[in-house]
Amino acid sequence: MDGKSNPVFSSLSTQELTERYVLGNYGRFPIACESGEGVWITDESGQRYLDFAAGVAVCALGHCPEVMVKALSDQGSRLIHCSNLYQIRKQAELAGFLVENVMKRPGKVFFCNSGTEANEGLIKVARKRSWTKFGPEAGKSTIVTCLHSFHGRTLGGMAATGQDKIKKGFDPMAPGFIHVPYNDPAALRAAVDQHTAAILFEAIQGEGGVHVASPEFFAEAARLRDEFDLLIMYDEIQCGMGRTGDWCGWRGISGGTTPVEPDAVSWAKGIGGGFPMGAFWTADEHASVMGPGSHGSTFGGTPLACAVSLAVLNEIEHSGILANVRRQETRIREAVAQWESPLIQELRGAGLLLGFALDPAQMAKVEGFTESGQTPSIYLVNALRNQVHLLTVPAGEQVVRWLPPLNVTDDEVDDALDRFHTLLSTLFPR
Numbered sequence: 462m463d464g465k466s467n468p469v470f471s472s473l474s475t476q477e478l479t480e481r482y483v484l485g486n487y488g489r490f491p492i493a494c495e496s497g498e499g500v501w502i503t504d505e506s507g508q509r510y511l512d513f514a515a516g517v518a519v520c521a522l523g524h525c526p527e528v529m530v531k532a533l534s535d536q537g538s539r540l541i542h543c544s545n546l547y548q549i550r551k552q553a554e555l556a557g558f559l560v561e562n563v564m565k566r567p568g569k570v571f572f573c574n575s576g577t578e579a580n581e582g583l584i585k586v587a588r589k590r591s592w593t594k595f596g597p598e599a600g601k602s603t604i605v606t607c608l609h610s611f612h613g614r615t616l617g618g619m620a621a622t623g624q625d626k627i628k629k630g631f632d633p634m635a636p637g638f639i640h641v642p643y644n645d646p647a648a649l650r651a652a653v654d655q656h657t658a659a660i661l662f663e664a665i666q667g668e669g670g671v672h673v674a675s676p677e678f679f680a681e682a683a684r685l686r687d688e689f690d691l692l693i694m695y696d697e698i699q700c701g702m703g704r705t706g707d708w709c710g711w712r713g714i715s716g717g718t719t720p721v722e723p724d725a726v727s728w729a730k731g732i733g734g735g736f737p738m739g740a741f742w743t744a745d746e747h748a749s750v751m752g753p754g755s756h757g758s759t760f761g762g763t764p765l766a767c768a769v770s771l772a773v774l775n776e777i778e779h780s781g782i783l784a785n786v787r788r789q790e791t792r793i794r795e796a797v798a799q800w801e802s803p804l805i806q807e808l809r810g811a812g813l814l815l816g817f818a819l820d821p822a823q824m825a826k827v828e829g830f831t832e833s834g835q836t837p838s839i840y841l842v843n844a845l846r847n848q849v850h851l852l853t854v855p856a857g858e859q860v861v862r863w864l865p866p867l868n869v870t871d872d873e874v875d876d877a878l879d880r881f882h883t884l885l886s887t888l889f890p891r
């Protein structure tokens with residue numbers, strides 16, 4: 462039954478229907494998206510927006526790219542789903558791509574449906590590996606993660622996350638997680654002991670405000686791995702899959718230093734280009750602990766999901782998209798350096814995961830800001846959407862995030878820069 466066949470539905474706006482029937486767990490902005498093409502999204506009123514949110518780093522090739530539509534149609538008319546009780550060719554090919562082209566290291570891949578599930582998998586790998594290698598009596602099961610991290614909303618992902626606002630009201634938390642300040646090597650060392658199974662962190666904290674991990678933090682994690690025989694695991698859900706201009710976020714930000722390679726990695730978001738998918742990789746020496754019966758997912762790695770993901774990843778690999786990401790970052794940084802807007806304190810991040818950090822003292826001078834009761838990031842995201850029709854995402858209270866499609870063009874980037882700059886000049890005339 463769709464909206465047209467039910468008179469009650471058709472008399473209600475999308476917002477009214479949503480408020481009546483959908484769980485109110487999201488603070489939604491008041492536009493209803495209807496169609497999309499490339500970097501453009503159109504709402505129900507016909508208003509077009511330049512989409513630099515891209516489903517929060519999901520739509521790697523923009524909206525409805527031809528390669529995805531074709532893969533959906535081709536595979537959709539052949540075989541959509543079959544159980545993991547059977548061999549699935551596309552799943553095996555996709556795993557091969559992730560091992561050979563992305564990781565470029567021997568390992569094995571597991572497929573699931575979301576980021577938080579991928580992290581659940583990492584946590585299980587770390588614990589099972591310790592249990593198998595050291596025995597249950599060793600109690601080597603703790604996972605050290607970072608403050609301001611975001612690892613998802615399931616019970617494990619939430620416990621791993623280093624943000625109280627995500628956990629509030631959901632106690633008791635799953636045990637076995639310790640949180641340390643990001644980029645604080647001494648705190649990391651102090652938190653690790655013989656009970657530590659793994660260290661888990663993001664190469665760039667996206668939700669936490671677009672902060673990049675320092676070489677010193679990586680180096681300390683590597684030393685602790687050697688000393689305590691633990692795993693290093695990267696949550697690549699937001700910063701992976703080409704976002705930094707490299708397939709791997711930790712390599713993309715290494716800037717000339719030798720990257721610290723992980724023992725396990727989680728992916729989601731961009732891996733399916735908009736088709737729901739998550740996955741994790743772990744090195745061959747740890748993968749063997751996850752034998753038959755150790756883990757599973759009914760929907761993980763279906764023929765359809767894997768065919769679509771393969772089409773997306775092949776397009777990124779063979780169309781110069783990683784180089785485009787690096788080039789657009791440089792173009793954006795050069796343009797923003799010329800702005801001299803008092804509202805922008807700093808441009809952080811890497812590739813096309815960029816955060817404009819706002820100056821709260823200067824924001825307080827913007828007419829209407831204080832009365833709005835909004836955080837600087839929400840206020841600016843709202844103003845960008847309403848006044849110049851540019852979609853962006855808040856990251857914490859002070860940062861506006863850009864996560865455009867990885868194949869965004871020069872003209873589209875120039876357009877977004879222009880819209881942003883125009884808005885800043887309107888809010889803060891000099």
Ligand SMILES: Cc1ncc(COP(=O)(O)O)c(C=O)c1O
Pocket residue numbers: 517575576577578580611612613614663667668696697698699700729730
């Ligand atoms: C770094 C990181 N990890 C995990 C997640 C959770 O992913 P999902 O919403 O697909 O469960 C997110 C989502 O924003 C994320 O950015």
